[in-house]
Amino acid sequence: MKTQRTWDTLAADTAERMAAADKFIGKGKRVEAKDVVGLLEAVIRPGDRVNIEGNNQKQADFLAECLLKVDKSKVHDLHMVQSAVPLAAHLDLFEQGIAKKLDFAFGGPQAGRVAKFIREGKLELGAIHTYLELFGRYFLDLTPKVSLICAYEADREGNLYTGFNTEDTPVIVEATKFRQGIVIAQVNKIVDKLPRIDIPSGWIDAVVESPKPFFIEPLFTRDPALITDNQILLAMLALKGIYAEYSVSSMNHGIGFLTSAIELMLPTYGEELKLKGKCCTHMILNPHPTMIPAIEEGWVDTIHCFGGELGMEKYVAARPDVFFIGPDGTLRSNRAFAQTAGHYAVDMFIGGTLQIDPYGNSSTATANRVAGFGGAPNMGCDPKGRRHSTEAWLKCGQELPSMYEQIGQMQRGKRLVVQGVETFGEGREPAFVEELDALKLAKNAGLELPPVMIYGDDVTHIITEEGIAYLSRCGSMETRMAAIRAVAGYTEIGLKAKPEETRRLRDAKIVMTPEDLGVDRDRASRDLLAAKSMKDLVTWSGGLYEPPARFRNW
C-alpha cells in the first residue's frame, strides 16, 4: 500500500520562516537596514545552505556584515555555497562559528585565511570549484536555502535592476527560488521606475536599501603604464606565433599584463601582421579598458561579458554593436552564459600563470593560500563536448600527433590553451618548477586534490621570452617535456635542455624562438602600445571611459 507523504515540505518550511520574518517586511518587500539582522535570524536555521552573492567583482557586502551580527545561538554551522569569499566578513563567519562548511570557486584576498582555517579546523571544505561547476551544483546537490544577493536598484514592488553587473545573480536566484528557498536582496537605491527588470519581484522575498553602495573591485583594469618590455616581447610572440599562425578569431583573454599588452598591440603590431578582421573578432571578456583602442579601430565584432568593469559603463553603453546591451541602453553581463561560451564556443584561452611543472601542468596556487579557480579552468581546457568547427580549432587538432592513439582515423579539433610566462617572476622565482606548490598546499590545507588550474594535456602552447613551445605538435610525453625544457630559460628545468635536442625541436617547428618566428626582439618596447597610460585610454574612448579614482593621474 502506498503511504501518505507530503510533497511540499520545502515550501512549507519556507512559509513558516517567512511568517516569522513577517514583522520585518513592509510594503514592496521592503526591509529597513536596522531590521536585517532580525530578518536573517528569522529565516536562517542552523546547518542551512546559504549563499552570499559575490565573485571577483561585485559583493553583497552589507548582507554579509549583517549575517556576521546574528545571534550565534540561533544561527550557526551554516554551509556556505557561494562563488567567492573575498571579503573579511566571509571568513569571520567561520571564525565565529556562524558558518562551518564552505563550497566555493574563488578565494581572492582571503586565500591565506581559507588555508589557515582549514588547517585549524575552523572551516570544513566541501570543494573548490570553477564558477560553472559550482553553478551546476546549485541545481544538483548544493542548492541554497537562503540567498543574499545584490542589485543596483529595486522598484516599489521589489523588482530588481542588476544592470551592468548582473554577473551571478540570475543563476543564484533561479536555483534558490525554484527550490522554494528564500532570496533577500540588498540594493543601492529604491526607485519608482527601473531602467529594466532583471529579476522579477515574485522571485524576491525581501529588499533592503543598503547604507552604502555595494563594493565592486575593478579587477580587470590594467594600467598601460605598468607594461614592461618583456611582456611586450611575449605579446609579439603570441600575435605572430599563435594568433596569426592559427587565425584565432574567438577567445578569452586572462587578467594579466601579457594579455593587456596583446590588446594594446592589436592596432599596432597586429595591424602590421594584417590580423584585423581575422583575429579577435569574437571575444568572451569583461569590459577590459585595454580593449578600447582595438574596439575603436574596428577589430571587434562581439564581446560578451562575465561581469562589468568600473568606469566602463558609458563607453560600453555607447558601443551597442559590440556589447550586449538591453533595450534600456545598458549592458547586462551574465557570468553563467559567458562561462558557457568561454567553455564551449571560443577557440582559444590565453593567460598567465605562476608555475608550470615539467609535464606542463600549471597552477597559481602558493603553498599557503587557497586561491581557488574562478573561471579559468573552464576556458583553459579542451571542451570534450564541442561539436562545431572553426579554422583555428581544426588546425590545432590536426597538428596533434597523438590524436590517432585516442580516436583512430577520425578528425577532431582542439581548443588552443596558451600559457604565457616569463621564465622568472617577481623576486627571481622560477616559473618552471619540478613540483607545483599546489601539491604542498594540498598537504598543508588537507585538500583531497592538488588545485591544478590547467592540466598539462589541455595546454597546447607555452610562451616565454625564449620562444614558443608548440605542445600541440608533441606526440609523446617525452617530446612535450623536452619542448617545455627548451623554453624554460635559465630555470633548473631549462638548464636540463640539451642543445642538440632543442635544435631538433626547432627544426620540427615544435619549438620556435623569436628569431625562428621572425620576431625582432629589439622592437619589444612600449612604443608598440596603442595606449601608454590611463589617460590615453580615456582619449581613445572619446572621454566615455571614466577610470576609478585610484587609476587616475589627473
Added chain:
Amino acid sequence: MALNTLEFEVKTPDAAVAVAKPVHFGVVGSGDLEVLMSPLASGGAVKVKVVTPVTGFDALWQRVLEAFVGSAKLRDVSIEINDNNATPAVVTLRLRQALAEAAA
C-alpha cells in the same frame, strides 16, 4: 649586509665582436639594472663585474652572462652591472640593448 660583488671572465672560442665605444644603458629600478660596456684589451676575454644586493644567484648570473657573451660572440669587452634584482629575461634584454647602442 654589504653589497655582493661578482667578478668573472668569459672567453668564447670564435669570438669576433668588440665594442667600438663605451656605452651606458639602463636604470637601477626595482627588478632592473644598468650596464656599462667598454672596450678592454684582455686577450679576447670578456670581463664581467656585477654588483647586486641579492645573494645566492652567482651561478645564474654566470650562466646568463656566458650565454649572452657567447651568442653575441663578444671579445675584449668589460661589462659592469649594477643590479637591483633583475630577472634573467631583463638582464638579457638590457645587455642586448646596451650592445645595440654600442654598435649604433
Added chain:
Amino acid sequence: MSKWSTLLSRSFLESNARERAVGLVDEGTFTEFAGPFDRRTSPHLEVLGEAVEFDDGIVTGVGRIGKTPVFVISQEGRFIGGAVGEVGGAKMVGTIKAAIDFADRIAKDFPNAADEEKPIVAISFETGGVRLHEANAGLLAHAEVMDQFQRARGKVPVISLIGSKVGCFGGMGFVAAATDVVVMSEFGRLGLTGPEVIEQEMGKDEFDSADRALVYRTTGGRHKYVMGDCNFLVEDTVAGFRAQLSELAKLPRSEFEALRRIGSEKLVEKQLEGVALAAELQPKDARDVWVHAGNPDPVSLAMAPVPQFRETVKRLAL
C-alpha cells in the same frame, strides 16, 4: 638611448632622467658632469647592502639652447624614488655653482654679453626629498642647494621642470618652490608632505593616498597652475618642456624676479592672503578653489586638453 629627434616627441613622464636631460638642450650639446663612467656610487648604500647606481640617480651636465648655456640637473625617480643622498646632492650643488661661476666669468670677461648668452639652470625634479639611508648628508645637500639659489638669485635664473612619475615632494618640494620659475605638465605633482605621509598623520578620511585622482587634483600640475604655484603648464612631451625652457632662456634676466612665488615681503603678504582665503572658504576639495577662482565647471575643465585648459582657465587672483 633613442635618437635626439625621436626623444623630443616622447612623453616626458615616460622618459628617464638622462633622456630628459639630453632632450631639453640642443642636439649633441649635452656634456655630462660626473656621469656613469665616473662611477661615483653612494658609499652609504654600499655599506647598507642596497643597490647602487653609477650616477647616484642624478644626471647633471651642461648643454645649449640656441645661444644660452643651460646647466641641467635631472633626477631619476626609478632609482630609490629619486631620493637625494650625498653624491647626488653634491652633483646638484656643484652644477649650480658651476653655472654661477660661469655667469661671473662672462660678466667679467664679456661685460656686453646679451642676456640670452648668459647661463640658466634647469632642474627636472623627480623625488620625494631626502634619501633616508643617508639622511644627514641628504639634508645637508638640500640646505646647500638652497644656499646656491641665494647666490644665483638675480644672476642665474633657476627653473624647475616637474613632469615625472614620482613628482616633487618632501624637502625637494621646498627646493622647487624656492626656484625662480616652475614649469609643470599635468602629470607633474608638487607638494611638501607626500600623500602617504598625510594619510599616515591625518587619517584616511582626511586624505586617501590610494585615491590617485584626489592626489592629482590636490598636487598635480593643473591645480598648481590654478593656484599660481606653477608658472607655466606644458604638454607632456620632452619637446613641450624644451619649448618653454627655450622661451625662458631668451627672457631678459631682470624679468625672472617677477615670476617668483615666494621670497619677498610682498610675496609673503600674498601668501598670507591665500591662507586667509582658505580659512574663509573652508574648501572641502581642491575643485572648490577652482570654482572660487571663476571656473564654474571644474570637472570638464580638468578633462580638457592642455592647450584648451590654458586658454580658458581662470587662475586664482590674490
